[in-house]
Amino acid sequence: MRGASQAKWVVAAVAVALAATACSSGGSSGSSGSGAVNAQGVFSYQSAEPQNPLQPANAMENQGGRITMQLFKGLVDFDPTGKPRNQVADKIETTDAQHYTVTLKSGWTFHDGTPVTAQSFVDSWNWSANVKNNQINSDWFKDIAGYTDVHPEKGDPTTDKMSGLKVVDDTHFTIELTGPVSYFQYKLGYVAFAPLPKVFFTDPAKYGQNPIGDGPYKFVSWEHNKAITLASYDKYAGVDKPKNGGIVFRNYTQADAAYKDLVSDSLDVLDQVDPTDLASYKNDLGDRAVDQVQGAIQNISFAMYQPEWQGVDKAKVRQGLSMAIDRDTITKTVLHGSRQPADSWVAPGALGYKAGTCGDFCKFDPAKAKELIQAGGGVPNNKITIVYNADGGHKEWVDAVCNSIRQSTGVDCLGDPKPDFKTARDIITKKQVTSMMRTGWVQDYSVNANYLRDVYGTGASANDAGYSSADFDKLAAQADKATTVDKTADLYQQAETQLAKDMPAIPLWYYKTNSGYSNNVQNVKFDNVGNPVYTDVEVKQK
Amino acid sequence: MPDLIEKTADVPAQGATEPKPEKPRSLGSDAWHDLRRRPIFVISALLILLLIVIAVAPSLFTSVDPRAGDLRNHFLTKPNYGHFFQPDWFGYDGQGRSIYARVLYGARASVVVGICVTLGTTILGGIIGMFAGYFGGWADAVLSRITDVFFGIPLLLGALVILNAFSTRTVWSVVFAMTALGWTQMARVMRGAVITVKQQDYVTAAKALGAGTGRIMLKHILPNALAPVIVVATIALGGYIALEATLSFLGIGLQDPTISWGIDINSAQKVIREAPFALFFPAGMLSITVLAFIMLGDAVRDALDPKLR
C-alpha cells in the first residue's frame, strides 16, 4: 500500500505543478534563466510503453532500458560524456584483463532497505545468464567462465551458477573470464550487470511489474499505456544524487503530440523532436532547444553475400556509390540538420574514434563516383534497392540518398520499404537482401570495438552485410587480446582502415540529439547516447 | 423559411423539359438522353475526361522528370504562380522535385486506384448486399454474417497479410487488397436500400405480373436502390485515394518509382509547417477528382430517378 499512497502523492504533485504552469504561463518562451529550485519537484519525460517487465537483463529496447537504468545501478556506469565511473564498485582490479577482483563500497542499499552485497551481484548475473529465465540480455554474460553451463546452445542448463563468479565476502567477489577482454569494465556499465535484491528471486514475474533496485530513483507506479512514475531515493549512495523529486515517464505514441505538449509546457523534457517540427524547433524553444551529437551511426550496407558484389573490383563500385551521396546537402535539407555527415564507421565520442577514416570516399564527388563505378565494372544490373523499415521514419532520407545516387551516377536506385522493423529484420537476418539495406548502430559502450567487431567481424551476429576480411579479423583478434583498453582501441582503429578499402557499408551520418525542455525545468543536459541526465534536472520553484 | 417544400418541389429538373419523346425508351436510354442535357453532367464528364488524359499521357503537359530532385537548389522552393505550366508553377517538394510534374504523373496511379477500388467494392458489395436484402432469411443470415466477419478484420492486419503476399506490389495488388477489405460497407448500404425498395408497390406489382427474380432485381430494384450507393461510392472514391497513401506510408502500398497523390500528400505532411503548398496541390487534385465524381453521381442519380421527371 505504501507504493500506492506514494503514487497518489506524486500524481498530486504533478497535478499541482501542471495547474500552476497553466496559470502562470504567459506564453513567454526562452525565459529559462536559473530560478529558485524545488528539490522535491517532479518532472515529466516523453516515453513509450516498455515492451518487457522492468528487469535489468530484459531491458533491450530504449523505453524500458532508460527507466531500468534509473532504477538500478551496477558496479560502474557512464558519465554524461560516456566515460566509465565507479558506482557500487570501490575498485575493480586486474592484471591480465581476464581475472578481476571487485571491491564494493559499503552503504549501498536497495529500495527495500536491504544492503547491496557481493552476493546480490553474483546471484543476479547467474540468474540473468540462465537461458531458462528468458532474459533478452543473457548473452552479455558470455565472457564469464562457465557461461555455457547455464546457457548451452542446445538443451537445458547443467547448473545454475557460472564457475567464473566467486563471492569472497560481503564486499568482495572475483570474476574469471574465458579470455582477456580489455574493455570488460565498459561492458560492466551496461544495466544488465546490475545487482538484484533477495526479494526478486521469490517471484521474478511479479517483481518485473514492481521492481526494487538500488538506483537513484525508486519505483512508484506503472499505469500501463499512460505513465511510469519514479521518485528519488533519499538513501541513494551513488555520486549522482538526484536534484529533483522524481520523474514521470509519460507515454506518447507519436512524437509530434509530445512536441506540442512541450511547447505548451504540459510536458517537461522531450526525447526527440519529431520530423515535422525539426525545422522550427529552435525557433519555438529558443535556448531551451538541445542539439548535440549522439553515439549512434546510420549506414547503408551491401549484401556482400550476393555473388555479384563479391568480385575484388566491386569495392571500387561501392566506394563510388559512397561518393555519389551528397551527405552535406541531405543532412541540411531533408534531415533538417538532425544528423551530422559521417566520415568514419565509429561515432565521435567513442574511445578510439578517429575523424576521417573513410577519407575521400565519404566526400561528395559525382565525377569521381562515376569513374570508380566504371572502373569496378559497374553496378550489377545498373540498379540498387535499399531495404528499410517503413515504421522508422527513414523514407525521406532513403529517397534523398537514392536521388543523389541516381542523379550523380545514372545508376537507378529505389527504396524498398518493408512494413515494420521486424519484417525488415527478418529479411536482413535471413540474408535475403538483393543489393543494399539500411543498417544502424547505437553504441552499447563507448569504445570503437563495439562499432567494429560486433558489426564487421566475420560471423559476428550483427554483421548484416555478411562481410568477411582476413585482415580485419586478424587485427580485431589482436585487439581483443590486448590487456589495456587504449591498446585495444588503437588496434581497432587500424582495423577500421580496412573498411575504407572494402566498403562493406557506406557510413552516412551520425545521429544527433534534437530535443528541448519546458519552462518548468532547468539544467537539462543530455548524455552521449541521447538520454537526459535525469538526476541533474532541476524543477523550478513555483 | 416558408413554403420551401412547395418551391423546391416545383422546380423542374434541368433539362427534363422534353415534353414528348418520339418513341418509348428504356430507362437506360431515357436516362442517357436526359443526362446529356445537364450542365452538371457535362462539366463533370469533361473534368473526368481531362483527368483521364492526364493519367494516360502526363508528358503532354510537362517535360520535367517527376523523379528528378535537386536538393541543393530546389529544396521546398516556393511556387511561382505566374509561371503557368512551368516546372516551378506549384513549387518544389521536400526532395527538390517539381510539384507540378508530380501532380500530373501522380494522376495515373491515384485515378486508377480510386476508380477501380470504387468499382470493385461497389460491384462486389452491391451483389452481396442485393442478394442478402432481396432474399432475406437464411441467405441474408449467411451473407450478412460473412460481412460481419470481414468487417471485423482490422484493416491494418488484413492489408499487411494480403499485400505482403505479393512479391512485387503494383497498382493492381493494392486495388485487390483494398477491394477485398472494403466491400463490406457497400454491402450493408445496398442491403439496406434493397430492403426498403422491395416493399414498394411496383415491386409487388411486378412480382404479381410474374416477372422473374433477375428481372425484378435489375429493372425494378437496382435503379431505385442506387441513390445511397452512389453517394457512398463517390465519397469513398476520395477515401480510397487517401487510403492508398496510408498503405504506402505503412510500407505496404505503392512504392517508388510509382508516383501517386497519396504518397505526396503523406510526405508533404511532414513539412506542413514550412511548406503548406507541398500539401495543397496534390490534395487539391484529390478534391477536384472527388468533386467531378460527386457531380457525376448526382447527375446520374437524378437521371435514373423517375420521380424527378
Add this chain to the structure above:
Amino acid sequence: MGRFVIRRLLQMIPVFLGTTFLIFFMVHMLPGDPVRAMWGDKAVDPAQLASIRHNLGLDKPWYEQYLTYMGHLFQGDFGTTMGNRKVLDVITEALPVTVRLALLAFVFEIVLGVTIGLFAGLRRGKSFDKGTLILTLLLISIPVPVLGFIFQTVFATQLRWVTPTVQDSMNIGQLVLPALVLGSLSLAYVARLTRTSIVENIRADYIRTAVAKGLPRRKVIGTHLLRNSMIPVVTFLGTDLGALMGGAIVTEGIFNVKGVGNALYHAINLNEGATISGFVVVLVLVYLAASLIVDLLYAVLDPRIRYA
C-alpha cells in the same frame, strides 16, 4: 420480433468462431518475427531466442496455438501479451476510452450531418447546398493528420482552450477535439446521404399528399420527409459505429489517446494473436449488435418492413 432477435443472437456463435479462426490464421501469415525484433539491430543469441519462443508458445503450429487459445477462452482466460500482461486488462483499459471517443464522434456526425444534409436537401441547388458540397470536399481531401494539426494549432496553441493532446483519456471534455477530427469524414457521408435522400423523397407522393392535406411544414418535414429519408443514413451509421469502435490509429496518435486503435496497432506489430482476437471478438459483438439495431430501426422507420 422476439424470435428474430434470438435467432440473431444465436448467429453470433459461428461468427465468433469464424472470426477468431481467421484472425489466428492471418496473424500466422504476418511477416517478421516479433521475438527477434526485441533485440533491435543488435546481435541475437539463438538459444535465448528459441527459449523465449518456446516460453510464449510460439514454437507450436498456429492451429495448435488457436486451439490452446480457445480452450483457455472457454475458461474465461483471454491469454497474455508478450509483455506478460493479461489481455483482458489491456481490453478493459482501452475499450472505455474508445467507447467514449466513438460515441462523441457519433453524436457529432449525426446531429451536424443530418442537420446540414436536411437543409442542403431542402434548398437543393441553392448556396447552402453548394456550401455543403464544398465542406464535403474539404473534409474528404484534408488528411486527418492535417486536420488534427490545424485543430491543435487553433484551439490549443493559439486560443489555449485545451491542451494540445489528451492528458486523461477518460475525460470526456478532453476528448471533444479528437472526436471532431474522428467524425469529420463520416460527417461528409451523413450529410450527403441525408441530402440525397431528402431530395429523392421530397417529390414522393406521400409528401405531396401531406402538403396537400395542409399539414404544418414542421410536421411534414419531421414525421414524413425526415423519417422516410433516414433508412440509408441509419444503414451507414450502423457500419460507421462499428468502424469508430474499431479505433482510429491516426487520430488516437495525434491526440495521444490510449484507445483500441493504439492497442490493436501494437498487438499487430507484435503478432499477438491472443490480443488481436480478444479485441476483434469484442468488436464483432458490437457490429452484430449494431446491425441488429439497424435492422430493427428499418422496421420502425418503414412500417412496411417486417421481420418474421
